[in-house]
Amino acid sequence: MTTINELIDISPSDELLDEFAKREIRRAILSAVAIPGYQVPFGSREMPVARGWGSGGLQVTLAVVHATDCVKVIDQGDDDGVNAVNLRRLITSSTGASETSVAAEATIVQSRHRIPEDGLDDKSILVLQVPVPEPLRGVERDMRELARMHAEADYSRMWVSLYEDKVRNGLITQTTGYPCHVNGRYVVATTPIPRWDIPRLHDSSFLTLFGAGREKRIYAIPPRTEVKPLTFDDVPFEVERADGARCSLCNSDDAFLVSLPNSPVWMCSDTDWCRRRRELTR
């Protein structure tokens, strides 16, 4: 008896997504770029990595990547983070793309929670992994109401929440994933990237794609697009600073630093940036 496989001549491939899945994701990506900041629903497929672990970023990358691309994958800014390593080898082994840790050499950067300190230009595509794409989640639970708020650009509850935050705490206490207004229309969740990275989204030279696999949404910020963190005229947007902190490896104070617990020792979160800075000063 002829099997279905014989009829349609499926040759087992290393690909993680079938051709039609890629097409669907590509159509969603194009819609996302045409409507900056709008969360485009897509038929998110299950990947070899679990939901919440980058399945959305991975699908976006797989839809975009070509064998001639050079891919950088980071987690918390580190190319060597185990999840980044796992994703990178999945991407390169199934697509034939080459890999690098140098952002300036990469044509595609997939990242969890950071934007590389430098190196992205108009040849780059930044793919951010998104755990929760809904910026208004903290002020509204009902999804029907959330859909209405975005459709009508009614972000009043968000503004009220920020105002109350300021009144209660003396400043806006949003940590990472600071809500931003994109192209004057949609408020987006900037994934948990630190406030330090937010200014780089505004009027960037590179395209940023956001993939939320579990929530099944894709959104985009094109290059040269206005991105404004939500704040008040008399409340300046603040990035993370630690007075006097310097990276103990490369000595810089102009990169996003992370520390050891209860310790004055700081390090760059962008490990490749740190490595290159050390090489420069050698």
Place this chain on the structure above:
Amino acid sequence: MGYVSARGGLGAIRAAERLVRRLRVTSESSWLEEDQILEKLRLLVDRVMGEAGLWAPRLAAKALRQSEGDATEAVHLLRAYRSTLPRVSYSEVADADHVRVVRRIVPAFQRVPGSQLLGRSIDYTARFLERQSDDLAREEAEKMRAGTTTEVNEAPDSSGHESDDLSRSPKRLLEMLREMDLVVDRRLTDDPEPFDITRTPARPPAPRSALLSSMTRADTGALVNQWYRNILGPDGYLHEVTLGEVRHGSLSVNVTHPVTGESVNVTDVRVTEVEAIEDLEGIDEDRTRFDVGYGLCLGHNERKAIAMANLDIACHRDGGRTQLEQSLLLTTDALDSAGFLEHLKLPHYVTFRSMIERKIAVRKARRRDDD
């Protein structure tokens, strides 16, 4: 090509993979055959296929063996494999009336045409843990296989049907209730395309087909929990239905041949199907009639299908007043929930650093205010 460190990350992952694989495949006990899993853990195989939304018993057995018995992990393996398969065709509509039952009960009535068929069920078996030694258990099994025990020589019919009226596709109780004009008729007449949750994510408000599809591949425990907390928990008041049908049987899946146009059987699947009869007693409901909730899932999984049927009618009666629909559509998938929960194990030190910074900033602001 730029510098890529061969530092700890890749090495750590590879070491972990080798360790897991080695311990899994080289352990002392004998090789775990797929057939053993299929036959002796059939309900687990059925549950995994149902939650994966993929009918492939042998692959489900492989997945369970690879996942070392972690059902959700096995579901993940199956769904990820499914993602690599192109959609070749659409099946013809399968009429659930054509399910060939091996088990069928109707709690709403004592006797029904087509009979109550207890079938392969432990519902009325006392839950005694069988503690005899392995050797003894194997000996008994051998005797049963050889036909030498007394049990087998007793009355030949052990399947518990109450009458001789045994139809493999018995008429539904629902049909009989309709003939008695006791059921609200919500059947659609415009034959809309079913919502495909594997292509379009469903969010409320969604058509009933989206709700049913989401529940049919939901995590079994999640559906049972949703039902229970709506009955007895803080979430709301759900009426307990009377079950009209609980069926387990096989269903043919056919496609139209692209050249000849003939209907071709591509496989038979086993399904569990439940109809839940709901007593309408709300203020603006039809007090003279019943309504019906529907549950269907792959494999033999009664608690899931029963929960599904209950929740289907509950959601309809809720009419969007609460967030029940949202809960069912968006919080019952095994992979979404488990994956997101376990993602907490990933590094979060960038976020943590940002949080500490804000805490220090708030303290500074308070000190300024105090001064």
Place this chain on the structure above:
Amino acid sequence: MTHVALNSRQSSLVFRALLQSLASPGETFSLPAELCSAVPARALPLLALVDIETTFCAPEDADLELSVASLTGSRVVAPELAQFALCATPPSHTFVSRLQRGNASQPERGCKLIIGLHPDVAVASVTLSGPGVRPGTTIAADSQLSSFIAARNTVVAEPPSGIDCWFVSPDGRLVGLPRTTRAETR
């Protein structure tokens, strides 16, 4: 010519060009040259993007419409229902008004329109601005294209709904114009 379906690698290349051109409206990108001799270049975006789960139309281009449908499995529907539309030349205001624009709740339903361009003598310079646009970007437009842009502008006047366009010349040069781009004709 016998039209062929695009394989995985080819679809990927065409998609990247479409993506880049939408992210940098008004700038010229290139579809792979070797593909432009096998099919009319303006058909490449559809061949790369559509499949059994999409709808499209290519009115006044019956042969190409049939080709694309059979090669990709995508369904031919009326312009009012089409997710993708392909025109051999810039279409009329009437046609453009028929296309889906989506709405505030589902702006992604706006039609994606691909237009073949045979540049004539330029009569106008269209200045572009908006997300992705490099300052000073202009498009040289002949009278047919200018008319189309006026029609397109009315259809994108209520964001976020609208249509998104790509222009393709026979030699495979590609320019993108998403709904967010403001196009002013001088």
